[in-house]
Amino acid sequence: MxxxxxxxxxxxxxxxxxxxxxxxxxxxxxxxxxxxxxxxxxxxxxxxxxxxxxxxxxxxxxxxxxxxxxxxxxxxxxxxxxxxxxxKYECEIDKNSNHIVLDQPRNMGNIGTIIRTMVGFGFKDLILIKPAADIFDPTIVRSAMGALFSINFKYYDSIEGYSNEFPLHNKYLFMLNGAKNIEEVPFKSPYALVFGTESAGLSDEYAKLGESVYIKHEKDIDSLNLSVAVGIALYKSSLNKL
Amino acid sequence: MxxxxxxxxxxxxxxxxxxxxxxxxxxxxxxxxxxxxxxxxxxxxxxxxxxxxxxxxxxxxxxxxxxxxxxxxxxxxxxxxxxxxxxKYECEIDKNSNHIVLDQPRNMGNIGTIIRTMVGFGFKDLILIKPAADIFDPTIVRSAMGALFSINFKYYDSIEGYSNEFPLHNKYLFMLNGAKNIEEVPFKSPYALVFGTESAGLSDEYAKLGESVYIKHEKDIDSLNLSVAVGIALYKSSLNKL
Missing domain, CATH: 3.30.1330.30 (Ribosomal protein L30/S12)
Known part of the structure; x- marks a missing residue:
């Protein structure tokens, strides 16, 4: 170039x-x-x-x-x-590792923070389902604080497209009305942790892709901030990994 | 008015x-x-x-x-x-409840997210050690998404000032080089979880105020984002509360 x-x-x-x-x-x-x-x-x-x-x-x-x-x-x-x-560059997702999937993420500060948290808890593979923010935007690069350069990422047009390519990954879908408390979930590798948008979360139909999981919180807030929810999920799953 | x-x-x-x-x-x-x-x-x-x-x-x-x-x-x-x-209004801190203490917080988005997370995990009392951001700044109000109005907050000039006023609170100081893994800490009520600035954390001398605690993460990042670290700590401590 x-x-x-x-x-x-x-x-x-x-x-x-x-x-x-x-x-x-x-x-x-x-x-x-x-x-x-x-x-x-x-x-x-x-x-x-x-x-x-x-x-x-x-x-x-x-x-x-x-x-x-x-x-x-x-x-x-x-x-x-x-x-x-x-x-700019493209990456390949490691098919043997555990994945993080963000469905239609838009908030660049959140995406950067999530990348930094991923690296902190040993996750290296990030899937973004379109439409999604541009991962090379300097706002994301900055809020990831350098961690962007040590992960693999890939965009997919749909969650089904991703899921079909990695059928052996156990999918854990984080939803407000998930079936299981995260405290009771043994995360079986290889797995993928899937999160929806900040505003709407994952719709109910996603539950069919795997096991739906919730993080218990008071009803006084609608939901946790996305990067906080992902942080708790990555922390817990890396402790409860089988 | x-x-x-x-x-x-x-x-x-x-x-x-x-x-x-x-x-x-x-x-x-x-x-x-x-x-x-x-x-x-x-x-x-x-x-x-x-x-x-x-x-x-x-x-x-x-x-x-x-x-x-x-x-x-x-x-x-x-x-x-x-x-x-x-x-604008002032609040009184509840002396019987558990507290969150932020030492010299400056990033408004983080403070708002932390307030939202506090309410999500049942914490209602926030202490800010000066110099600290203005909690009524609309940026904080917005990122707290309404949760600001259901907490109590108070500014103190120093951590010692706060600590002297609430001597019965067990202080848990979150530090990169803390003595105990958060997984091994039973949080004894009433308690205060204390966090340092995003850039510098808590200096070593704070450890004398109570029990120093760390959240284990890979060395590939310098630290977790403050709002993610607080999120994990609030989640864990509300589960391990005695």
């Missing part, structure tokens, strides 16, 4: 940005072959993080340049010392 | 806003005595939510008015059909 003239991110770009020092370091460590270049700000030199970026770039033969003007133009937050510019 | 000329929210105001139909309904149900008035948009009439607002206002003798222009001026999101204008 040729050196692109860098503009504010648009989902139709063939490349995206990792803003900030530690996301850039994670990018350089996990996906060095996708890095087009790294931009650095003059005032960041001498900091531990920027020193590590320079060392990684030199070790891996990746171009870096000081360019305060372009960083200021592209950044949405102040005090960005570094931007990793990377070519 | 006299009828204020409504402007974009500022933390020095004596009043704040609940944007959206369901947060306004929760406000009218939980804190009717604090509501100054309710603004409605013409196009919302006929919807179930706005009908409920009108009925609640009439029942409780609260002023409501159709004012599209002011709603458009004050709203940050599109499609806001309703704004509840309310006078």
């Amino acid at each position: 040729k050196d692109p003239k860098l503009k504010r991110y648009d989902k139709d770009f063939e490349y995206s940005y990792a803003f900030g020092t530690y996301p850039t370091i994670d990018l350089l460590k996990s996906k060095p072959e996708k890095v087009l270049k790294v931009l650095l700000k003059q005032e960041g030199f001498g900091s531990e993080g920027v020193n590590e970026i320079v060392a990684l770039c030199e070790e891996k033969g990746i171009k870096y340049e000081v360019n305060d003007r372009v960083i200021d133009k592209l950044s949405v937050k102040e005090n960005t010392y570094s931007i990793g510019v990377f070519e | 006299k009828d204020p000329k409504l402007k974009r929210y500022d933390k020095d105001f004596e009043y704040s806003y609940a944007f959206g139909t369901y947060p306004t309904i929760d406000l009218l149900k939980s804190k009717p005595e604090k509501v100054l008035k309710v603004l409605l948009k013409q196009e919302g009439f006929g919807s179930e939510g706005v009908n409920e607002i009108v009925a609640l206002c009439e029942e409780k003798g609260i002023k409501y008015e159709v004012n599209d222009r002011v709603i458009d001026k004050l709203s940050v999101k599109e499609n806001t059909y309703s704004i509840g204008v309310f006078e």
Whole structure:
């Protein structure tokens, strides 16, 4: 891919940005072959993080340049010392591992937080059912805090399309009116944990795909926040894994 | 309080806003005595939510008015059909209940999500150690999705100030290098769960205030997102409550 003239991110770009020092370091460590270049700000030199970026770039033969003007133009937050510019990529889902499935996720902050939580609890494979947010949007990259570069992800047009491709995965469907309390569920590997949208959850018909599960909470709230519900589910299932 | 000329929210105001139909309904149900008035948009009439607002206002003798222009001026999101204008208030912390303590929280989305999660798991008392975000900021009100109006909260200048006032509460301090895995902790009521900032967590010296606890996760991430960590802790402690 040729050196692109860098503009504010648009989902139709063939490349995206990792803003900030530690996301850039994670990018350089996990996906060095996708890095087009790294931009650095003059005032960041001498900091531990920027020193590590320079060392990684030199070790891996990746171009870096000081360019305060372009960083200021592209950044949405102040005090960005570094931007990793990377070519978008596709992944294959590991058929032997446990999966996380998000049905039509839209809130980018939630998706980023979920990716970070996945990596925290040892999950590496994420399925997104369309329509879904653009996983390379810098908002997701930032809220995942670098964790995006160490997972596999794949978009599917429908939950049935995914389910047909991975028929051996035990599907656990998180629903407000699920049949089993998560405390009583032994999660049998390989499995997939499936979550609906923040606004509507999973509709009842999804229950036929596997076992429906609920996280008990008071009726004073309609539902838990999606990233909190996913966090509790990943934590519990990684403890109760068979 | 006299009828204020409504402007974009500022933390020095004596009043704040609940944007959206369901947060306004929760406000009218939980804190009717604090509501100054309710603004409605013409196009919302006929919807179930706005009908409920009108009925609640009439029942409780609260002023409501159709004012599209002011709603458009004050709203940050599109499609806001309703704004509840309310006078700010102070609360007393219940000395017999279990508490959540956030040390110097700043991220408003996280604070709102934590409030919603608290109510979901039956916690009603929130302590904020300064410096901390303004709990009446509409961003927090919105992300709490109405749950703000059913909790008690109070600011303290220091954790010691709080701790001295509630010496009988068993303090559980969530730290990356905590002494005990949360799975092995029986939470003895009355207790307080204490969490540090998103960026730095709780410093080691806090451990002397009680029992330090960790949530086990992979080293591939620095930490869990604060609202996810709190979510797991509230869920677990409400199950393991003694």
